[in-house]
Amino acid sequence: MLREAGFKDAAVEHLSITPGGLHATNIRLDRYGFDEIKKLDASFNWLSFLSGGNVSQIHVDGLSLSRNADDTAASAQKLFQNLLHLPPYRLAITNIQLDLSTDFGDLRFTGEATTEPSQGQHKIRANINANQYQLGLTSTWEGTLQSGGILDLAGTVVDGRMNAGPLRISRFNGWAGVAVNKDGYSLQSQLDAGSASFMSVPLQTISIVSDISAKQDSIIARAGISGMPDVLFTADMTGVGDDRNFTARLSGKNLGGLLDHIDEVTKSGKNIHKSLLDLRDFALSARFEPEKRFVGGPMPFGISLEANGESELEGNVLFYPDTLDMRGSLETEPEIARALQDYFHIPSANIKQNFIRLDGDVKHLFDFTEPPGTAAVPATP
Numbered sequence: 202m203l204r205e206a207g208f209k210d211a212a213v214e215h216l217s218i219t220p221g222g223l224h225a226t227n228i229r230l231d232r233y234g235f236d237e238i239k240k241l242d243a244s245f246n247w248l249s250f251l252s253g254g255n256v257s258q259i260h261v262d263g264l265s266l267s268r269n270a271d272d273t274a275a276s277a278q279k280l281f282q283n284l285l286h287l288p289p290y291r292l293a294i295t296n297i298q299l300d301l302s303t304d305f306g307d308l309r310f311t312g313e314a315t316t317e318p319s320q321g322q323h324k325i326r327a328n329i330n331a332n333q334y335q336l337g338l339t340s341t342w343e344g345t346l347q348s349g350g351i352l353d354l355a356g357t358v359v360d361g362r363m364n365a366g367p368l369r370i371s372r373f374n375g376w377a378g379v380a381v382n383k384d385g386y387s388l389q390s391q392l393d394a395g396s397a398s399f400m401s402v403p404l405q406t407i408s409i410v411s412d413i414s415a416k417q418d419s420i421i422a423r424a425g426i427s428g429m430p431d432v433l434f435t436a437d438m439t440g441v442g443d444d445r446n447f448t449a450r451l452s453g454k455n456l457g458g459l460l461d462h463i464d465e466v467t468k469s470g471k472n473i474h475k476s477l478l479d480l481r482d483f484a485l486s487a488r489f490e491p492e493k494r495f496v497g498g499p500m501p502f503g504i505s506l507e508a509n510g511e512s513e514l515e516g517n518v519l520f521y522p523d524t525l526d527m528r529g530s531l532e533t534e535p536e537i538a539r540a541l542q543d544y545f546h547i548p549s550a551n552i553k554q555n556f557i558r559l560d561g562d563v564k565h566l567f568d569f570t571e572p573p574g575t576a577a578v579p580a581t582p
Contacts (some may be wrong), residue, residue, distance in 0.1 A: 313328055336362070
């Protein structure tokens with residue numbers, strides 16, 4: 202049964218016969234022991250089972266799975282294949298634990314699920330939760346599974362919170378829908394939050410819409426800056442697998458005014474240089490450059506700043522998502538370079554005429570609690 206469900210290396214350590222079926226414990230689902238089931242009970246009438254293989258219910262308790270976020274597409278395809286073999290009896294799974302490895306740390310999801318045959322299809326109910334520093338949420342799911350592995354599932358998410366690197370969302374809610382058929386799978390979702398912060402900068406009216414499938418992924422994020430109605434932050438990601446395009450953009454009427462607002466919020470008491478106050482109708486963009494990335498390496502981005510209809514800054518940086526470090530260089534006008542040096546506490550060793558060398562922790566980009574001379578973007582020894 203387990204091998205038919207896609208676990209080709211499944212092995213049972215202890216198996217016992219009961220008057221009402223079978224009882225198994227310590228079931229290894231893969232050859233390395235990362236995936237396992239603590240306990241499995243199969244309920245059936247022995248006479249009916251021996252004569253026709255009929256089972257009334259399977260109860261799985263303590264299902265533990267480990268996955269890498271980069272392998273979600275392959276895992277989704279495997280899920281589709283497993284759905285084709287969903288048995289014609291009630292299946293209850295309790296104490297589910299899914300450990301998902303991501304660039305921003307390991308996430309753990311817990312939950313329970315049931316599938317029950319009804320009029321030629323299966324009714325599915327599930328609860329999936331997370332309760333960690335990086336991610337917390339409560340979600341409920343309901344749907345149906347028809348013959349041929351056609352899945353239609355809808356869920357609601359409440360009491361969500363997120364701490365992913367420099368991003369903090371204190372509360373979000375939303376919905377999601379999952380569809381699986383012979384052509385593949387699709388996942389659509391929308392999450393909304395009233396307030397959040399990015400690098401200690403307060404955000405408002407956050408919306409994240411995603412449409413993920415075996416053929417194409419699309420994620421669109423929009424947010425405003427609290428107290429700055431003319432400023433808009435956008436992030437768009439499209440593609441599939443390793444072939445992905447990602448662009449983030451911050452735009453508004455006055456870059457100096459935005460920096461002055463951030464200074465007021467963080468209460469650092471800084472003066473904004475006139476060369477920054479003169480940057481009107483600005484757009485600061487970061488473009489992911491996947492063709493420059495090697496396997497397992499940092500994420501390369503091209504950085505540009507346009508203002509007053511002209512290019513004011515260009516550069517390239519490497520972003521390390523596991524440590525949130527940034528390495529790279531920017532080229533701009535000498536006056537703007539000096540203004541940025543003063544605002545972000547960039548040490549003099551990192552400035553050479555119109556070139557700025559970046560080397561430090563992105564999380565501290567707007568952290569002005571350190572005294573001058575201690576760099577938010579420190580120099581390499």
